[in-house]
Each structure stands twice: as C-alpha cells, then as structure tokens.
Amino acid sequence: MSFKVYDESTGTTVPFAPLVEGRVSIYHCGLTVQGPPHLGHIRKEVVFDVLRRWFAASGYDVRVVANITDINEKIWARAGAAGIQWYELAYAVELELHRAYTALGCIPPDYEPRATGHIPEMIGLTRRLIDRGHAYAADDGSGDVYFDVRSWPEYGSLSNQRIEDMVSDESADERGKHDRRDFALWKGSKPGEPATASWPSPWGPGRPGWHLECSAMSLKYLGETFDIHGGGMDLRFPHHENEQAQSRAAGYGFARYWMHNAFVTMAGEKMSKSLGNGAIVTEVTRRFPPRAVRLYLAQPHYRSTIEYSENSLAEATAQVERIDSFLKRAGAADPVEFAFGDLPAAFVGAMDDDLGTPGAFAVLHETIKAGNRAIDSADGPAAARALRQVRAMLHVLGLDPHDTEWAGTGGADPSVLNELVQLVLAQRQAARARRDYAAADRIRDELTRIGVRIEDTPDGTRWSVSG
Incomplete structure (x- = not known):
C-alpha cells in the first residue's frame, strides 16, 4: 500500500x-x-x-x-x-x-x-x-x-x-x-x-x-x-x-x-453546543437528503475547515441528484461486488495521498460525465465501464444508494421501497387531478413525517429518504 x-x-x-x-x-x-x-x-x-x-x-x-x-x-x-x-x-x-x-x-x-x-x-x-x-x-x-x-x-x-x-x-x-x-x-x-x-x-x-x-x-x-x-x-x-x-x-x-x-x-466560529450554533444531524437530514449531507462532509479534505451553509448543502443535494441520474441512465439497480481494479488510477492516487477526497470526488464527477457521453453516443462498453468505476468509487466514499447502508431499514430491497412510494405519489397526483388539494397536502405531509422528501419538478415528482 x-x-x-x-x-x-x-x-x-x-x-x-x-x-x-x-x-x-x-x-x-x-x-x-x-x-x-x-x-x-x-x-x-x-x-x-x-x-x-x-x-x-x-x-x-x-x-x-x-x-x-x-x-x-x-x-x-x-x-x-x-x-x-x-x-x-x-x-x-x-x-x-x-x-x-x-x-x-x-x-x-x-x-x-x-x-x-x-x-x-x-x-x-x-x-x-x-x-x-x-x-x-x-x-x-x-x-x-x-x-x-x-x-x-x-x-x-x-x-x-x-x-x-x-x-x-x-x-x-x-x-x-x-x-x-x-x-x-x-x-x-x-x-x-x-x-x-x-x-x-x-x-x-x-x-x-x-x-x-x-x-x-x-x-x-x-x-x-x-x-x-x-x-x-x-x-x-x-x-x-x-x-x-x-x-x-x-x-x-x-x-x-x-x-x-x-x-x-x-460565521467563522467552531460549531459547538456551548455557542448554541450546532446544526443537529437529525434536523439537517430532515431538510436535506442524508447522502447529500454525507457528501457535503466528505468532499472537502479532512484537514480543511468547512463553513456551514445551507447553499452548500443544496449544491451537495444537486450533486447527489446528478450521480443518481447517471446511475439510473446506466441501469444500476442492485448491490454489486466491489473490485479494487474497478477504481480509476487517479482516484487511487488521490485517496492514498492523505485521504485526498477533493481529488477523488473530481475523478468521480469526471467519470460520470464520461459515462453520460458514452450513453448519449450509444457506446455500450464505455458506459458499462464507467458504471463499474462510479459504483466502485461511490462504495469507497459511502455514497452508493444501492449499498446496504442506504437500502432502507433492515436492508430492504430498494426497488420494493420505490414501488411503495410511487403508489403513494400516484394517490397524491390523483388527488391533485380532482382538485382535492387538502388530501394531496396531507399525503405530502405524511410522507415528510416518516422521512420521505418529495420535490415537484417539470419532469415529475422526485423523492428521497431524508431522515
């Protein structure tokens, strides 16, 4: 090593x-x-x-x-x-x-x-x-x-x-x-x-x-x-x-x-209970997806100071969405066996250099871009190679949504969880279609209560586990 x-x-x-x-x-x-x-x-x-x-x-x-x-x-x-x-x-x-x-x-x-x-x-x-x-x-x-x-x-x-x-x-x-x-x-x-x-x-x-x-x-x-x-x-x-x-x-x-x-x-001061400026983990993960919070904490070098910012957490959320968009396009659905050889050499070099996560994340994002280009050009082998590299890097960083740590309570099958949430979202959409906005709001509030964050976008409703 x-x-x-x-x-x-x-x-x-x-x-x-x-x-x-x-x-x-x-x-x-x-x-x-x-x-x-x-x-x-x-x-x-x-x-x-x-x-x-x-x-x-x-x-x-x-x-x-x-x-x-x-x-x-x-x-x-x-x-x-x-x-x-x-x-x-x-x-x-x-x-x-x-x-x-x-x-x-x-x-x-x-x-x-x-x-x-x-x-x-x-x-x-x-x-x-x-x-x-x-x-x-x-x-x-x-x-x-x-x-x-x-x-x-x-x-x-x-x-x-x-x-x-x-x-x-x-x-x-x-x-x-x-x-x-x-x-x-x-x-x-x-x-x-x-x-x-x-x-x-x-x-x-x-x-x-x-x-x-x-x-x-x-x-x-x-x-x-x-x-x-x-x-x-x-x-x-x-x-x-x-x-x-x-x-x-x-x-x-x-x-x-x-x-x-x-x-x-x-505001330049160390986060502490005594100063009363602590962003409690359980509160932050209700406002932002937990994987985004993890990315926000892991991406800077461990010896560098992080200034708490909701805008930075929002950007981390956007990064997670871009990661998940690629995984969906590339067809990732299940946990995979990790192989060290799947990691790009530049990623290995960054991690070996005093846990250089900024460089490692840069390699991750570049590989995702390359993977998306391969998908757009219908280059199947290049897309498959990028997918394995991305999954391997995400596994090391603790951010692969299909790893058991993120696959629902007790390691539930992610596809089953997705189907259940989609059923509830369909009921919410039906309520909105019949102009029963009170019922739609109750469904949204109940999902929020149990830790499912939903976001209405021009491309449809997205959801994530938020706490």
Missing part, C-alpha cells in the same frame, strides 16, 4: 506502514454524550468511515474503536436541568449518535466502549503511572491523582509546545498540584456530585479523568501499540497530548500515527 498520512510535527506527508501486515487498527475519540450530535461532531465519524472503507478496499482487515464518554460535569448539569438521572441522559444521547451513524451511512465501530464500563482498567493504569514515578496522589486529602508532566521529557511533542510556554486553564482546580499544568488521572468525589457517579479506589471514592479514559480503553481493545489515533483538531491539545504522555510514560507504544479533522464552523 502506498498510503501517506500527514505528520503534524513536520508538516509533511509520510508513508504509512501498519504495525501488523494486512491489518489496520484505528481509535478515534467518540462523543461526550451531553447533547445530540451536530455536524461538527459527525464530520469526524464520516471522515473515519471513509478512511476505514479505503483501507478495507485496499485489502486490509480493519478494526475500529470509538469510545463513548458517558460521565462528566456537563452531563450531570444537563441531566439535572432536565430532571433526570445523568445516566438516563447519557444513554438517550448515545442512541441519538447511533441514529446519526445510520442516517449518514456510517459503518458502526467494531467496539464502542463506554467510559463507565472500564473503571478497573483506569484504576490499574493510574496505579502503574504512580509506581513508575509519573503520577502522584494529592496530599490535601482530596482523593485526586495527577500526572506529573515534568516527569515526562517528551510532554508537548504532539502539539509542538514547550511546557514553559503552555497556559493552564484558568478555571481548572489546582488544589494539590505540584505544577499548574499537571492533569487529573483520578478525581476525588466532591460534595454535591451524584453518588452514582463515584467508584471506590485506592485514593478514595471518585471517578476517572477524561484523558485517562481513552488511554485505558484503547489499551484494552487495540493493545499496547496501534496504528492510528484520531479525532477533531480541538482534541490535539490538551486531550491527545495528555493521552500520549500518560500512555507512553506507562510503558506502552500507543498510537503510531495521528489524524485530526478540522472544524465545521458557523
């Missing part, structure tokens, strides 16, 4: 070599389940889904782990405001994340461990760090345990910072710290915190620190050393810096490569 990945420390791409021949292991930080995922969250899921598909298409056995952070102060606060238990909120939001996975055609992770299910592993890792001289229990009776950043000379290497230049969080509790930049491995219970969010430990009742969670879970499911660790660019420091420091200080190889996707922004 000639895949190259961006090295943040040098600003260049470097050859990727998996730890085990024929296998690729990937860990990416999942959602903190305090609220439903927005496009900023789900971009990471789409990016790593495309990465996973590309490695699989290239012949690798791929294992993907993405954690769930289901305990922290924000979850407690939101649950308290809603009058429910923190774990009720966490589970409800986790289900929303799974709906977003499904809505955008993402293959679920092989393992999706919850932080609260791995407390023994986290306590064990903390004890190991203390024994190796890289962590200490606070001497103020708080029950806190901190990582000693000055005990690890490589601290700051991931984010290219010197300890002396780092600025600590002004809001952070510095009780019992040897250095203001030391970070919590274990947090002793405090008055007012939920009793159900506390576990016994050698340092007293409490809970794990955020950074510790990912190190312990990646160690359990991917081993002491694995290939790729990723997440949003905002996690690079301090989260990933701290993960790397504590994992390597504990004697483990940890991640060999890092991949960080850039933000989805609104």
Whole structure:
C-alpha cells in the first residue's frame, strides 16, 4: 500500500506502514454524550468511515474503536436541568449518535466502549503511572491523582509546545498540584456530585479523568501499540497530548500515527453546543437528503475547515441528484461486488495521498460525465465501464444508494421501497387531478413525517429518504 498520512510535527506527508501486515487498527475519540450530535461532531465519524472503507478496499482487515464518554460535569448539569438521572441522559444521547451513524451511512465501530464500563482498567493504569514515578496522589486529602508532566521529557511533542510556554486553564482546580499544568488521572468525589457517579479506589471514592479514559480503553481493545489515533483538531491539545504522555510514560507504544479533522464552523466560529450554533444531524437530514449531507462532509479534505451553509448543502443535494441520474441512465439497480481494479488510477492516487477526497470526488464527477457521453453516443462498453468505476468509487466514499447502508431499514430491497412510494405519489397526483388539494397536502405531509422528501419538478415528482 502506498498510503501517506500527514505528520503534524513536520508538516509533511509520510508513508504509512501498519504495525501488523494486512491489518489496520484505528481509535478515534467518540462523543461526550451531553447533547445530540451536530455536524461538527459527525464530520469526524464520516471522515473515519471513509478512511476505514479505503483501507478495507485496499485489502486490509480493519478494526475500529470509538469510545463513548458517558460521565462528566456537563452531563450531570444537563441531566439535572432536565430532571433526570445523568445516566438516563447519557444513554438517550448515545442512541441519538447511533441514529446519526445510520442516517449518514456510517459503518458502526467494531467496539464502542463506554467510559463507565472500564473503571478497573483506569484504576490499574493510574496505579502503574504512580509506581513508575509519573503520577502522584494529592496530599490535601482530596482523593485526586495527577500526572506529573515534568516527569515526562517528551510532554508537548504532539502539539509542538514547550511546557514553559503552555497556559493552564484558568478555571481548572489546582488544589494539590505540584505544577499548574499537571492533569487529573483520578478525581476525588466532591460534595454535591451524584453518588452514582463515584467508584471506590485506592485514593478514595471518585471517578476517572477524561484523558485517562481513552488511554485505558484503547489499551484494552487495540493493545499496547496501534496504528492510528484520531479525532477533531480541538482534541490535539490538551486531550491527545495528555493521552500520549500518560500512555507512553506507562510503558506502552500507543498510537503510531495521528489524524485530526478540522472544524465545521458557523460565521467563522467552531460549531459547538456551548455557542448554541450546532446544526443537529437529525434536523439537517430532515431538510436535506442524508447522502447529500454525507457528501457535503466528505468532499472537502479532512484537514480543511468547512463553513456551514445551507447553499452548500443544496449544491451537495444537486450533486447527489446528478450521480443518481447517471446511475439510473446506466441501469444500476442492485448491490454489486466491489473490485479494487474497478477504481480509476487517479482516484487511487488521490485517496492514498492523505485521504485526498477533493481529488477523488473530481475523478468521480469526471467519470460520470464520461459515462453520460458514452450513453448519449450509444457506446455500450464505455458506459458499462464507467458504471463499474462510479459504483466502485461511490462504495469507497459511502455514497452508493444501492449499498446496504442506504437500502432502507433492515436492508430492504430498494426497488420494493420505490414501488411503495410511487403508489403513494400516484394517490397524491390523483388527488391533485380532482382538485382535492387538502388530501394531496396531507399525503405530502405524511410522507415528510416518516422521512420521505418529495420535490415537484417539470419532469415529475422526485423523492428521497431524508431522515
């Protein structure tokens, strides 16, 4: 494989070599389940889904782990405001994340461990760090345990910072710290915190620190050393810096490569719940076809910022319609067996160059144009070749409407679904023909309610699954 990945420390791409021949292991930080995922969250899921598909298409056995952070102060606060238990909120939001996975055609992770299910592993890792001289229990009776950043000379290497230049969080509790930049491995219970969010430990009742969670879970499911660790660019420091420091200080190889996707922004600001500017996935996929939303998130390079725009989503919708128009003209109807040899060389080159999706999509659109020209000129062999190439590229990008991820609930036959919708649309057209517009509107509204988006065009009514 000639895949190259961006090295943040040098600003260049470097050859990727998996730890085990024929296998690729990937860990990416999942959602903190305090609220439903927005496009900023789900971009990471789409990016790593495309990465996973590309490695699989290239012949690798791929294992993907993405954690769930289901305990922290924000979850407690939101649950308290809603009058429910923190774990009720966490589970409800986790289900929303799974709906977003499904809505955008993402293959679920092989393992999706919850932080609260791995407390023994986290306590064990903390004890190991203390024994190796890289962590200490606070001497103020708080029950806190901190990582000693000055005990690890490589601290700051991931984010290219010197300890002396780092600025600590002004809001952070510095009780019992040897250095203001030391970070919590274990947090002793405090008055007012939920009793159900506390576990016994050698340092007293409490809970794990955020950074510790990912190190312990990646160690359990991917081993002491694995290939790729990723997440949003905002996690690079301090989260990933701290993960790397504590994992390597504990004697483990940890991640060999890092991949960080850039933000989805609104008016130049990072999309976030705290700013109140999040475009919730389930809402966006009601207004735009889910495949168009996926295309919108996958087409830009993963390290480039996306500015949220309804006009851009409308253009993505138009692109999906052009793709589907070609597939219909070329006679695509069923899932097909994917063959790596069906991919154009330029597409392979773009994807191997640090997951270069802009170039890959350019090849896709050019191949569709060539396929349409072949159909217009009745060149059957050229049209068939273009169809196989397009289907293969769409499969890698997760956009083939005939793949099982998009073929209706439970993998229903797309042709059966189409026939059912067409029957309902025929009833709507009959109502309009007899000027019963109220009935026609009720049919349209009911279709919208169940997630079928319809559009009246000069060429007839089009429909798509929108959520």
